[in-house]
Amino acid sequence: MAAKTSLKGKGKAGKGSKGSEEGSSAAKCVKEWSTWAMKKAKVITHYGFIPLIIVIGMNSEPKPQLYQLLSPV
Structure with a gap:
């Protein structure tokens, strides 16, 4: 799991604290x-x-069958 980071600012909360809270x-x-x-x-x-790969393969020339796309040979 990812650790959550805090977005709180450090230092004293002065007159501009409301603006920093909105930001x-x-x-x-x-x-x-x-x-x-x-x-x-x-x-x-x-x-x-x-x-996506199967659809791209089926729209290429020559048109292969689905089993030809899925077979390892």
């Missing part, structure tokens, strides 16, 4: 969205790679 919130949202998108992309790539 931190936006950064956290972007980080969560990108993590979600990468997980979905990993699943799509995992389950879609072999079917």
Whole structure:
């Protein structure tokens, strides 16, 4: 499992703390969205790679049969 990192800033919270909280919130949202998108992309790539290769192979010339694409010879 991946370790979670904290987005909290170090130092004293001064007058600009509200602005930094909004920026931190936006950064956290972007980080969560990108993590979600990468997980979905990993699943799509995992389950879609072999079917993609088969479809590309079946659309090439000369047109092979499905068993010819899947046989090791």
